[in-house]
Amino acid sequence: MKHLLSINDLDKDFAITILDTANEMARVSEGPVKKLPTLRGKTVVNLFAEDSTRTRISFEAAAKRLSADVINFTAKGSSISKGESLKDTAQTLQALGADAVVIRHPASGAAHRLAQGRWMNGTVINAGDGTHEHPSQALLDAYTIRKHLAGGKGDLKGLRVAIVGDILHSRVARSNVLLLTKLGAEVVLVAPPTLLPHEVQAWPVKISYDFNSVLPTVDAIIMLRIQQERMSDLYFPSDREYSTLFGINSERLALTKSGSILMHPGPMNRGLEISAEVADSAQSVVVEQVANGVSIRMAILYLFIAGSQELVNG
Amino acid sequence: MVKKILIKGGSILGETKMDILITDGLISEIATNIESVSTEIIDATGFVILPGFVDLHTHLREPGRENSETIATGSLAAARGGYVAVSAMANTLPVADTSAIVEQVLAIGKSVGLVDVFPIGAVTKGLEGHELADLGSMAHSNAKVRVFSDDGNCVSDPLMMRRALEYVKQFDGVIAQHAQDPRLTEGAQMNEGAVASTLGLKGWPAVAEEAIIARDILLANMVGSRLHICHVTTKGGVEIIRWAKSQGMKVTAEVTPHHLLLTDESANSYDPIYKVNPPLRTQSDIEALREALVDGTIDIIGTDHAPHPVESKECEWQNAAFGMVGLETAFPILYTTLIKNGRISWQRATEVMSSAPARIGGYSNHGRTISVGEPAHIAIINPSGKFVVDRAKLASKSKNTPFHGMEFEGIVVATLFNGHLTHKVGN
Numbered sequence: 131m132k133h134l135l136s137i138n139d140l141d142k143d144f145a146i147t148i149l150d151t152a153n154e155m156a157r158v159s160e161g162p163v164k165k166l167p168t169l170r171g172k173t174v175v176n177l178f179a180e181d182s183t184r185t186r187i188s189f190e191a192a193a194k195r196l197s198a199d200v201i202n203f204t205a206k207g208s209s210i211s212k213g214e215s216l217k218d219t220a221q222t223l224q225a226l227g228a229d230a231v232v233i234r235h236p237a238s239g240a241a242h243r244l245a246q247g248r249w250m251n252g253t254v255i256n257a258g259d260g261t262h263e264h265p266s267q268a269l270l271d272a273y274t275i276r277k278h279l280a281g282g283k284g285d286l287k288g289l290r291v292a293i294v295g296d297i298l299h300s301r302v303a304r305s306n307v308l309l310l311t312k313l314g315a316e317v318v319l320v321a322p323p324t325l326l327p328h329e330v331q332a333w334p335v336k337i338s339y340d341f342n343s344v345l346p347t348v349d350a351i352i353m354l355r356i357q358q359e360r361m362s363d364l365y366f367p368s369d370r371e372y373s374t375l376f377g378i379n380s381e382r383l384a385l386t387k388s389g390s391i392l393m394h395p396g397p398m399n400r401g402l403e404i405s406a407e408v409a410d411s412a413q414s415v416v417v418e419q420v421a422n423g424v425s426i427r428m429a430i431l432y433l434f435i436a437g438s439q440e441l442v443n444g
Numbered sequence: 445m446v447k448k449i450l451i452k453g454g455s456i457l458g459e460t461k462m463d464i465l466i467t468d469g470l471i472s473e474i475a476t477n478i479e480s481v482s483t484e485i486i487d488a489t490g491f492v493i494l495p496g497f498v499d500l501h502t503h504l505r506e507p508g509r510e511n512s513e514t515i516a517t518g519s520l521a522a523a524r525g526g527y528v529a530v531s532a533m534a535n536t537l538p539v540a541d542t543s544a545i546v547e548q549v550l551a552i553g554k555s556v557g558l559v560d561v562f563p564i565g566a567v568t569k570g571l572e573g574h575e576l577a578d579l580g581s582m583a584h585s586n587a588k589v590r591v592f593s594d595d596g597n598c599v600s601d602p603l604m605m606r607r608a609l610e611y612v613k614q615f616d617g618v619i620a621q622h623a624q625d626p627r628l629t630e631g632a633q634m635n636e637g638a639v640a641s642t643l644g645l646k647g648w649p650a651v652a653e654e655a656i657i658a659r660d661i662l663l664a665n666m667v668g669s670r671l672h673i674c675h676v677t678t679k680g681g682v683e684i685i686r687w688a689k690s691q692g693m694k695v696t697a698e699v700t701p702h703h704l705l706l707t708d709e710s711a712n713s714y715d716p717i718y719k720v721n722p723p724l725r726t727q728s729d730i731e732a733l734r735e736a737l738v739d740g741t742i743d744i745i746g747t748d749h750a751p752h753p754v755e756s757k758e759c760e761w762q763n764a765a766f767g768m769v770g771l772e773t774a775f776p777i778l779y780t781t782l783i784k785n786g787r788i789s790w791q792r793a794t795e796v797m798s799s800a801p802a803r804i805g806g807y808s809n810h811g812r813t814i815s816v817g818e819p820a821h822i823a824i825i826n827p828s829g830k831f832v833v834d835r836a837k838l839a840s841k842s843k844n845t846p847f848h849g850m851e852f853e854g855i856v857v858a859t860l861f862n863g864h865l866t867h868k869v870g871n
Contacts (some may be wrong), residue, residue, distance in 0.1 A: 215759055242714040327640075328640070329637055443516060
């Protein structure tokens with residue numbers, strides 16, 4: 131296995147191996163020396179053709195903790211903003227001797243285009259492509275859920291997870307649906323019908339338009355960011371109505387199962403899909419998701435670049 | 445000197461073997477065995493002789509986008525595909541919305557001389573949908589335009605469509621509609637369905653096509669005009685047209701070779717070689733389109749030959765151009781999918797490739813029978829010949845074929861245009 135483009139690139143066992151490896155990586159990050167020599171001499175390029183803060187920093191931190199050389203290549207101020215094609219960028223990366231490219235791109239399938247092999251060699255890690263997938267986010271979400279609700283090991287059998295909001299445009303939702311169901315969890319999507327993909331019935335999920343009835347039945351709730359421009363595209367009447375029907379606030383939090391956790395991939399729109407009190411509540415694991423993101427990305431880089439599936443400490 | 449060509453031993457429309465003698469561009473004799481001292485003999489033993497093909501939907505890109513195709517390279521591609529006439533779509537730069545442009549296209553086509561190039565006129569100025577183009581001037585120009593289309597864009601304003609349909613009646617024109625509701629397809633990338641949902645590519649709903657087809661059929665019927673629906677792609681569109689024809693309404697319809705063969709599943713690769721407008725649909729749509737071609741609901745094959753330079757496809761899907769080349773693969777696809785298995789006869793194949801498009805376009809010199817006195821527009825087919833599509837060998841200036849590496853049967857071995865050999869395998 132060479133590239134991580136989609137959760138479909140992982141079988142269940144390997145997905146669990148990534149989560150287990152992340153456990154080991156977390157131990158490294160908690161230790162006095164937060165660094166492993168594993169990727170010494172390897173070059174990792176962060177190719178970010180779309181604005182991103184946490185994912186880029188997370189991958190950068192992960193690569194550095196594994197002693198890789200990191201080159202950051204972002205849209206602003208680079209040749210990408212001057213209209214350079216993805217092909218030319220890829221060929222540049224090839225010339226630079228990149229062992230791996232972590233790509234964030236506004237176009238769905240951009241990571242696939244890099245990985246088809248005609249423009250560059252090297253491992254391609256999809257860090258979010260358009261409205262397609264965001265595999266490392268799903269892995270860190272699964273890791274977070276497993277840590278809190280499944281003893282930090284094995285799969286997610288018996289757990290029920292709600293993903294709430296703009297499913298249609300969400301790469302986080304697509305990757306999470308694939309991964310969480312692969313790991314045995316049950317997934318329920320909560321959204322207005324306008325923000326669900328066409329033929330979503332074919333997905334291995336349940337659908338609900340009634341957030342309140344779902345809340346007491348789930349162990350984890352993943353809230354998705356709602357983009358302001360969706361309103362002008364007629365997906366819903368107003369942000370007020372959206373917030374009333376599909377946002378989470380203290381009243382809704384009171385309906386949740388005890389011990390359940392609340393997640394958000396960030397950045398949050400406080401007051402829109404999530405109220406400030408809820409974002410900062412004890413059930414919220416949003417900040418922890420960020421920390422877990424580094425461990426997961428260390429595991430991904432290690433397993434995909436070093437080409438070994440053995441655990442770090444054997 | 446009188447130029448003579450003798451085609452020996454071919455079977456006309458797949459029936460009796462006949463020799464065909466061509467003298468000065470006309471078919472001068474048809475008989476079981478013609479002895480001739482003619483200068484050139486084509487051995488057509490085992491081959492099928494068809495009237496030369498007529499394409500009602502061709503993007504030749506000249507003027508303005510000669511980096512993709514020129515009238516010369518497009519004409520050669522057409523000849524290789526068995527075509528003797530093509531219809532140059534109006535979305536050039538500048539747009540073919542005045543008599544000057546259509547006359548220029550006509551003149552260049554004539555000087556190239558490999559096929560008849562019939563210019564299609566724009567329905568609206570600049571294809572912008574705001575004002576009618578110079579429909580009458582184009583009709584009365586040397587190009588004698590009869591087919592009008594904003595193809596690439598839909599004439600979406602219902603009043604504009606009504607007026608255009610009514611106006612072109614005075615010279616027996618036809619409006620060829622690119623049926624695509626613009627509002628329902630803003631930013632759309634591929635067929636709206638399970639595949640698009642998984643891939644995160646913006647969906648292009650079937651109803652965006654079907655709603656316009658239904659509306660325009662009703663408009664055309666009300667004003668008594670001729671309507672032609674370009675590139676039908678959906679089962680629902682087929683059903684609407686079938687109903688209209690059952691009511692005796694004057695509508696004709698076309699299907700492209702690629703929509704008879706490829707589905708939206710091909711987008712799973714994210715390779716924009718499969719990106720086309722209208723988009724590739726599902727297997728059940730393909731079945732409906734094939735059946736419609738068999739039963740006459742769909743009248744013709746139109747290639748929608750749409751050349752694009754390499755850089756327009758070597759990129760991310762959403763930034764890539766829509767379209768695929770098709771002139772050189774159209775007949776082999778028809779043969780492989782519908783003729784070989786007997787679903788359509790050679791007679792029906794002749795209708796959809798030649799006589800029906802000629803009739804719709806008003807190209808009176810084309811789509812005629814193979815009989816004495818007729819112009820020698822002929823395609824010679826080797827039904828048992830097989831070939832693998834190699835994009836590098838295409839005559840078209842652009843290589844954006846989705847069929848690269850695929851094997852088809854039914855090779856066009858030779859094409860005669862006005863008695864001139866414009867294509868011969870091996871030459």
